[in-house]
Amino acid sequence: MASAPTREDHFSFGLWTVGWQARDPFGDPTRAPLDPVEAVTRLADLGAWGVTFHDDDLIPFGSDESERERRIKRFRDALDHTGVVVPMMTTNLFTHPIFKDGAFTSNDRSVRRFALRKVMRNLDLAAELGASTFVFWGGREGAETDSAKDVRAALDRYREGLDLLAQYVIDRAYPIRFALEPKPNEPRGDILLPTVGSALAFISSLEHHEMVGVNPEVGHEQMAGMNFVHSISQALWHGKLFHIDLNGQHGPKYDQDLVFGHGDLLSAFFLVDLLENGGPGGVPAYDGPRHFDYKPLRTEDSEGVWVSAASNMKTYLLLKERAAAFRADPEVQAALAASRVPELAVPTLAPGETYTELLADRSAFEDFDVEAAGAHGYGFAHLDQLAVEHALGAR
Amino acid sequence: MASAPTREDHFSFGLWTVGWQARDPFGDPTRAPLDPVEAVTRLADLGAWGVTFHDDDLIPFGSDESERERRIKRFRDALDHTGVVVPMMTTNLFTHPIFKDGAFTSNDRSVRRFALRKVMRNLDLAAELGASTFVFWGGREGAETDSAKDVRAALDRYREGLDLLAQYVIDRAYPIRFALEPKPNEPRGDILLPTVGSALAFISSLEHHEMVGVNPEVGHEQMAGMNFVHSISQALWHGKLFHIDLNGQHGPKYDQDLVFGHGDLLSAFFLVDLLENGGPGGVPAYDGPRHFDYKPLRTEDSEGVWVSAASNMKTYLLLKERAAAFRADPEVQAALAASRVPELAVPTLAPGETYTELLADRSAFEDFDVEAAGAHGYGFAHLDQLAVEHALGAR
Amino acid sequence: MASAPTREDHFSFGLWTVGWQARDPFGDPTRAPLDPVEAVTRLADLGAWGVTFHDDDLIPFGSDESERERRIKRFRDALDHTGVVVPMMTTNLFTHPIFKDGAFTSNDRSVRRFALRKVMRNLDLAAELGASTFVFWGGREGAETDSAKDVRAALDRYREGLDLLAQYVIDRAYPIRFALEPKPNEPRGDILLPTVGSALAFISSLEHHEMVGVNPEVGHEQMAGMNFVHSISQALWHGKLFHIDLNGQHGPKYDQDLVFGHGDLLSAFFLVDLLENGGPGGVPAYDGPRHFDYKPLRTEDSEGVWVSAASNMKTYLLLKERAAAFRADPEVQAALAASRVPELAVPTLAPGETYTELLADRSAFEDFDVEAAGAHGYGFAHLDQLAVEHALGAR
């Protein structure tokens, strides 16, 4: 049995997750609005550690200054009361019609300027609330037809915007890092920076690239058929896993935002193994928030909302137990060795060796027994079955 | 009518394309082997400019030195005779069973060493034949189960290998650049560096990153549901489009390698427009080889092979005509302006402006008329239809 | 140049298409509501022949009887005034929260009863307005988790509902046929009867199967990676293509509802060729409404809405011209013969032949020259290129 979640698990939820009213492209809302204060309180009761939000989740678009302050104050009081923290904040740059062709990359320059202002205002609030990560999901940065968007110019503008905002944070000495959240499509036909890879590449071009990482989401990456564990591994390898969005998805289709584990369960197992155990590395690979970005099913009422919120944490902790047992199993360790998994961590060149020595090493090529090397098995079938059995709690 | 292809069009083909014997996972070959000399001669007759190859396409794996020299000489004679050039060469690191768990990232270190040696030998040959681009398609660098591959270690080894090879090229003063070819899957369940984006990110981490770019393939990117024009745009934006593989594909399924344009025709139109016209930029975005990496259908005999080879070039030239007419059409130019496409090339900040001025600009935020900005239409419907009509040759 | 659309082209549009306010899962509406009367008038001006609607498009859910009558009367007046007909009508069984777990297959029996009543009421209206086709899109008939829906029981209820409604139509002597519209997912994780094939199979089990056919939608079928032309061919083969929804889609992702032809253009060409020319058959395969079920892009204002509406018809007519030229081209006819396309219409057995004679025919097996039969090419490469060139208007 999985233990109950605690603050030390660093579970966080977006206000827009439990607060989703379940309006979808073909349906009206099935649930009443959720007061952010209630969200904080209920999440705290369930064992969550943090809460995150878009500006408009807390403060309706267009609120005047006093209304804005009033709502922030109520929210802060709830945080203080419950001990819930705000590890991450983000900006809604997608709901209002003004952003229909994008925010930082709208063809309309005045929209781009408005978007930058909207973000700067939120950076102040994020700093005030102690959020150390600021997420950018560019859901409207994209196009439905290639004739309408000069993608290279769009990337120039995207970079211009992020460089400006990074400078702002630096000048203000805010202890904030940026995390870009890739998504391949929906609501735009094709969204810019569609995968973790494209975002990582883009980041390498930024002026203050050291303060910008990624916020990969399980479902977004799986919508493109990507192996999420591979994507996260590459992000970690670049030192860029600044935040993570956990949920579930059934492959390339609309964005489902299911409960974590309720999509590709085996991939969820391997993901938790990577985050908690570093995979075969043996040390945790990530110590940031375990952030759930899911949507309670539209069929559910308020009770179902909280059941599903708890399910995210429960499934994560269950998989953490399973992954720990997997790594601790001597048969698994033997199988890993038989599969030469640790051998991949050994450099291909010997210490001090260069290509000159490699060229001179006849055992590496001229005298290499290719038939023998081609014939030996890697034992992956055994290893994979051990993993499946551990995932199923059957060992 | 499209004009006939000429050398100036810089069309090139892989030996493995027209030479594919049509063995597939469920079927035996339907065509006899094609002599590389015949391939060169026939391609030259059709108007091709270049030919490319994997080492094993020309010299069977395991050939001894004299056999190797004899085959290279015959091939060089054919090149000299026809004037066909070798703009690109690559290494087969996937057919032999030795590479079943990868080459640069095999769990077996001795395989990794063998792979590096195999490439170094080919770099010498590439230089000898005047190839300026050396492609790396890591088709076996991947896994079917997350338990069996330490992806971060694999990326370390991938980088180690490419750094070594780049150093080799530099030390030899070969005028060669590297181009990584991404693919999401097939023949491995998940291939490392699955998309253009992930390859670009990886490249940014290489010691000699300036000499490494990408070789995107239409079908590979579309297998992941990516918009190929967007992927190429990002590659161009990073200055990394070193080579390109043109073919056709019908979305996420097995790798089809259809004739260029015989998959997503509209995307092919926009791609040619980007390469030849720079999209809205107005200047060509790419001047490298137009390389076809396709497979003649298994239903075809030798005659069908050459018809399909010619079709690639013919379709490209047709789309080039269509794209030129699209850009030259005054109605298109007016529609682009109405859609504010050129406005995206204008920086969001005014010359000399910083965020300080932007913060002080009340017209950008406080006094901005969001209702009006949300209400105006972008005219993309008109622009898109103009593009479709130009693609169809109907204007 | 394509000719302008006329009534004889039998183009129809849903009120919900041009009237879509562009609310999507991540954004508020960008356009004002469109008066159905204006929709009818504008569509008539553009050359459309028919208009279709869900009950709630015309009469808001929950309207009282007098409001209902008033709205129907205004609409009828517009029809009478413009000559626009209502070839098809359908029921909204998906927007209201009551349908969140389905209509005919909701786990809640009272919802199922309500749904049947809602449809019966609309069947009366459909008959009154002269609609000869009644469409059933079961967008909410489905599930997100396999634990929550007994699919076999659901199919029982689906059949029960359709059998009852068919009986109602028969008893009332309404000249109405039913058309089921398949979709694989969205808004449900998995929708029942996800493809044309599954709907055709289900129909074969209905009591009044002869009056039930399908209403396939381009994008729905392509969301499952299906070849739409194949799906339509099978529907025609079963005599079940009662209606068709034309639009555009870029493969497996959210439901895009693009303008017809603005997705897979080549498939659109072949579809029009099938509908208008019967493909190689040479006679039109379908004489029903050419119904556009698309959504004007969210970036567009009212002007863009009407441009996009016109674009659907214009593209269809252009492709019709291209397809006619394709079939009329003697080189195409020669290529079809070379590819033995007409030979497939010849039965495999000779007239009067049975398996007994086939077994006795040594030329069919024992003496058959398999090498020769395996070696001859089918000429598909040539045929395909001819099709692409005709689609591009280049012959």
Add this chain to the structure above:
Amino acid sequence: MASAPTREDHFSFGLWTVGWQARDPFGDPTRAPLDPVEAVTRLADLGAWGVTFHDDDLIPFGSDESERERRIKRFRDALDHTGVVVPMMTTNLFTHPIFKDGAFTSNDRSVRRFALRKVMRNLDLAAELGASTFVFWGGREGAETDSAKDVRAALDRYREGLDLLAQYVIDRAYPIRFALEPKPNEPRGDILLPTVGSALAFISSLEHHEMVGVNPEVGHEQMAGMNFVHSISQALWHGKLFHIDLNGQHGPKYDQDLVFGHGDLLSAFFLVDLLENGGPGGVPAYDGPRHFDYKPLRTEDSEGVWVSAASNMKTYLLLKERAAAFRADPEVQAALAASRVPELAVPTLAPGETYTELLADRSAFEDFDVEAAGAHGYGFAHLDQLAVEHALGAR
């Protein structure tokens, strides 16, 4: 811990599964041929009950009569010796170049005749060996371009062929049923009868439709993004689940043929629950062979082959235990009731009720409280989490 497989579990394997030499589109074989006799012996040792095969798996294409007899005899001896049965047999209509454009639907009539003869010969053998199911996988029945295949004519020929073969079986009084195996693509660009649904529809048109069902394969259906449990449910509903191919797949990509459960693990859990428990129905839904149609990974040697074969059975039995516990859990039963899952088995009309009474029932419509019905939650979040926890062995 799962118990060891026994004959009573009715596990069967294709000779082509454990015998796959691991040639793929980009690689040479990594394993030696496997003697069918060894396959039978090893499978028997592992606890398998049955073995299946294509004619060419046992008898190489083109073998003369004496060679054929010799091989059949050796095979029969192995069956007799081990007690392994042959529950299913099938015909290879895809490997030889003769079938490159299909078998029953090749444009070449002489190929179609040859194909029918090849099958008839195998039907005799199937009867001789006691196979009660004969599978038809039409892997080459399809096309890469819509111009080259008259799909309606192809379906005519497909039907002609199956009608003839069914008649042959009937006349010979063979106790054999046919099972069509759908697949969306690979090796053809689009295969006819791509999904379970399309095959079921086609079957309804056959002369002897009562003796023809389907043989759905997990991976084939998931390659089209279909929910396999839904597909199987519909096949069962039509009484057409004659056979089943169990394996694993990661969504729309090439055909992976992974070990059962090594793809979408949660779907595998629900599938076993459906087959063994009938889902919520409570009685087994299927009593035929549990047939594994998988491919041992190309990285594996002979030892890995047998490990993977055993893994299929072990995982199935584990999931069977998990599913039994799921159904037996009182909390699950309470949750099912709360979710009204059993209510879906209750007809929508009361006993004796017709639409007349329904129309008169004001409580069903006029007086129905739509707000209340829209507000109540369905409890699916709870039910789904219980299923996930049972799958994980955590309850």
